[in-house]
Amino acid sequence: MAMPSKKPDPRSIDQLAIDTIRTLSMDAVEAAKSGHPGTPMALAPVAYTLWQHFLRFNPDNPRWPNRDRFVLSAGHASMLLYSLLHLAGVKDDHGQPAVSLDDIKRFRQVGSRCPGHPEYGHTAGVETTTGPLGQGCGNSVGMAIAQRFLAKRYNREGFPLFDYRIYALCSDGDMMEGVSSEAASIAGHLSLGNLCWIYDNNNVSIEGHTDLAFREDVAMRFKGYGWNVERVGDANDGERLAESFQNFIDDGEVPFLIIVDSHIGYGAPHKQDTAEAHGEALGEEEVRLAKRFYGWPEDAKFLVPEGVRARFDQAIGARGRKLSQNWYKLAERFGAKFPDLWVEVQRMDSGALSEQWDQDIPAFPVDAKGLATRESSAKVLNAIAPRYPWLLGGAGDLAPSTKTLIKDGGDFESEKSGRNLHFGVREHAMGAILNGLAVSGLRPYGATFLIFSDYMKPPMRLAAMMQLPVIYIFTHDSIGLGEDGPTHQPIGQMTQLRAIPGLITLRPADANEVAEAWRVAIHSKRPTALVLTRQAVPTLERPAHAGASGVRRGAYILADCETGDPEVILIGTGSEVSLCAHAYAELKKQGVRARLVSMPSWELFEAEDQAYRDFVLPPQVRARVSVEAASPIGWDRYVGASGERIAMMSFGASAPYNDLYRHFGFTVERVLAAAKNQIEKHKERSRESAEIVA
Ligand SMILES: Cc1ncc(C[n+]2csc(CCOP(=O)(O)OP(=O)(O)O)c2C)c(N)n1
Numbered sequence: 001m002a003m004p005s006k007k008p009d010p011r012s013i014d015q016l017a018i019d020t021i022r023t024l025s026m027d028a029v030e031a032a033k034s035g036h037p038g039t040p041m042a043l044a045p046v047a048y049t050l051w052q053h054f055l056r057f058n059p060d061n062p063r064w065p066n067r068d069r070f071v072l073s074a075g076h077a078s079m080l081l082y083s084l085l086h087l088a089g090v091k092d093d094h095g096q097p098a099v100s101l102d103d104i105k106r107f108r109q110v111g112s113r114c115p116g117h118p119e120y121g122h123t124a125g126v127e128t129t130t131g132p133l134g135q136g137c138g139n140s141v142g143m144a145i146a147q148r149f150l151a152k153r154y155n156r157e158g159f160p161l162f163d164y165r166i167y168a169l170c171s172d173g174d175m176m177e178g179v180s181s182e183a184a185s186i187a188g189h190l191s192l193g194n195l196c197w198i199y200d201n202n203n204v205s206i207e208g209h210t211d212l213a214f215r216e217d218v219a220m221r222f223k224g225y226g227w228n229v230e231r232v233g234d235a236n237d238g239e240r241l242a243e244s245f246q247n248f249i250d251d252g253e254v255p256f257l258i259i260v261d262s263h264i265g266y267g268a269p270h271k272q273d274t275a276e277a278h279g280e281a282l283g284e285e286e287v288r289l290a291k292r293f294y295g296w297p298e299d300a301k302f303l304v305p306e307g308v309r310a311r312f313d314q315a316i317g318a319r320g321r322k323l324s325q326n327w328y329k330l331a332e333r334f335g336a337k338f339p340d341l342w343v344e345v346q347r348m349d350s351g352a353l354s355e356q357w358d359q360d361i362p363a364f365p366v367d368a369k370g371l372a373t374r375e376s377s378a379k380v381l382n383a384i385a386p387r388y389p390w391l392l393g394g395a396g397d398l399a400p401s402t403k404t405l406i407k408d409g410g411d412f413e414s415e416k417s418g419r420n421l422h423f424g425v426r427e428h429a430m431g432a433i434l435n436g437l438a439v440s441g442l443r444p445y446g447a448t449f450l451i452f453s454d455y456m457k458p459p460m461r462l463a464a465m466m467q468l469p470v471i472y473i474f475t476h477d478s479i480g481l482g483e484d485g486p487t488h489q490p491i492g493q494m495t496q497l498r499a500i501p502g503l504i505t506l507r508p509a510d511a512n513e514v515a516e517a518w519r520v521a522i523h524s525k526r527p528t529a530l531v532l533t534r535q536a537v538p539t540l541e542r543p544a545h546a547g548a549s550g551v552r553r554g555a556y557i558l559a560d561c562e563t564g565d566p567e568v569i570l571i572g573t574g575s576e577v578s579l580c581a582h583a584y585a586e587l588k589k590q591g592v593r594a595r596l597v598s599m600p601s602w603e604l605f606e607a608e609d610q611a612y613r614d615f616v617l618p619p620q621v622r623a624r625v626s627v628e629a630a631s632p633i634g635w636d637r638y639v640g641a642s643g644e645r646i647a648m649m650s651f652g653a654s655a656p657y658n659d660l661y662r663h664f665g666f667t668v669e670r671v672l673a674a675a676k677n678q679i680e681k682h683k684e685r686s687r688e689s690a691e692i693v694a
């Protein structure tokens with residue numbers, strides 16, 4: 001492998017290419033009058049060395065499944081990545097440049113492929129969305145787990161179908177965030193020898209010198225996690241950088257941290273090594289002086305000197321094309337020899353489902369005692385898993401409680417690559433790892449108590465933004481968890497999850513709704529949260545109650561009055577549906593025309609057309625009661641300002657759950673009273689408005 005020289009000749013094409021990355025980044029930020037120039041200027045040689053000499057990546061086909069992954073966890077340095085994508089000539093799905101020079105000129109503007117921070121799905125070659133510090137680090141661990149899982153399942157003697165590596169570039173901020181510590185800890189535990197983090201140790205963050213808040217010994221910390229650690233004392237020392245990357249590749253046993261000492265804003269005479277170089281345009285004069293320092297034409301803007309693109313093409317381009325061509329040939333031979341496995345790989349790669357994946361999902365018989373929805377979920381998960389081999393996941397040390405083990409799925413451990421992941425008590429990293437697994441084509445799920453979804457919101461919202469079909473299994477979903485008390489009882493969590501655009505929440509009422517909820521989740525191209533009970537809930541009688549397939553529409557009429565409009569509509573979710581069903585039966589007995597609506601998913605209901613929504617909740621029927629043992633926020637949308645919401649107005653308490661339901665007013669009597677109040681109230685109102693009209 002050609003190593004770059006230690007002190008590149010200032011006129012060498014490699015130095016010219018490095019300085020092109022720097023100047024493109026400076027010019028783009030200057031034009032936008034916003035952005036982060038300092039870190040691309042400092043890290044240009046690091047990224048250049050990696051991309052040109054090591055990264056196995058075909059610019060013509062950035063989706064090549066066996067490509068090395070490059071994650072810019074320090075997403076604010078986005079111009080570093082955009083410059084690389086541009087200069088390496090990376091193509092999008094239509095064979096067009098992933099990033100044109102025009103995109104760079106319109107950095108951070110409407111319609112540009114160069115938004116402020118790298119966005120997955122928006123710019124070809126961007127492996128994951130980064131910007132919230134630490135997330136990319138977490139994602140990279142998921143990617144590394146994915147590679148090992150894929151290698152274990154599909155590689156055969158003489159067929160190393162998946163042998164790629166994962167590189168992540170991290171800043172001081174990444175290192176300070178807790179999620180990267182969680183992720184590094186589990187990466188060390190799992191001996192992920194395919195993972196390399198490059199830590200940009202520039203001693204500067206937004207408020208100034210990192211001494212203000214961060215003096216820990218990062219090298220010692222990572223050694224403690226079981227990583228190999230190397231130091232490169234000068235970010236401009238291409239030879240030493242190359243040596244470290246080679247050591248990572250040669251080692252391959254445990255994750256690898258390369259600590260690189262760099263100078264933020266390298267070459268800017270007044271701003272180098274200062275926080276000002278981090279997040280604002282350098283200013284015209286400073287840019288001019290920095291260009292003079294690089295030996296660059298001072299007035300040139302967005303200049304790509306002749307030979308620079310060709311240089312990328314000769315190195316990363318030629319290498320990547322050759323490797324990927326060879327890989328596709330290998331894949332063809334693999335397909336001939338292992339046709340079933342190859343079908344799987346192709347299905348996975350295209351995001352398709354495995355054949356007959358839902359054939360074994362059971363129908364649950366009516367059962368007054370019933371079972372907890374976490375229990376029925378376990379049965380459904382284990383009916384799906386054998387037919388869906390790239391479905392994998394685990395819990396944050398709560399598998400026995402969340403019921404999320406795949407039987408006979410094997411463990412994913414240091415020496416094992418099974419389907420049951422053990423995240424340990426690391427919910428935040430779990431969320432980020434799930435995203436890394438999902439962008440790698442696997443179908444991941446992660447589980448914990450609903451209350452601890454609080455610990456993983458950042459990666460959940462990124463999953464929604466990236467439209468990743470991650471499945472979250474959140475159990476112990478209300479005061480119904482009982483004795484553990486208010487610290488463990490979720491109140492506002494449903495509201496918070498419903499506020500994440502693009503996340504589908506599902507709170508199924510019984511075992512058959514759970515089966516449908518899983519069907520929705522598996523079919524979904526977006527993240528889905530299954531919200532499940534700890535306590536048993538009855539399995540409702542169907543078809544006396546409507547079939548559970550209505551779950552797909554978010555809300556459906558479970559039981560209705562025989563004729564005409566109902567006088568009142570009861571709307572419940574999850575464990576409160578059976579409560580409403582009892583109230584409905586009682587109302588019916590008393591001759592009241594009631595409708596019972598199960599509403600497991602607001603998002604799916606909102607996606608239905610107005611006609612269906614009006615069919616379920618006719619606008620003329622104003623007497624409405626919602627019942628959900630959680631925050632009332634948002635329910636006025638469905639019951640109206642004059643409807644009644646039976647909800648939690650405070651934190652919960654520690655007691656047996658039946659007592660808590662009574663204590664907090666989740667009783668048949670209360671629902672009955674609310675229904676009758678509503679009927680009276682709206683009768684009165686229609687009388688009043690009739691009088692006004694008369
Ligand atoms: C979770 C999170 N918190 C805060 C920020 C805002 N922010 C962006 S960069 C940064 C720190 C910059 O320092 P460093 O990470 O060392 O990056 P450098 O300037 O050295 O490139 C902060 C606080 C963020 N992007 N993500």
Ligand SMILES: [Mg+2]
Binds near residue numbers: 171200201203204205
């Ligand atoms: Mg820094």
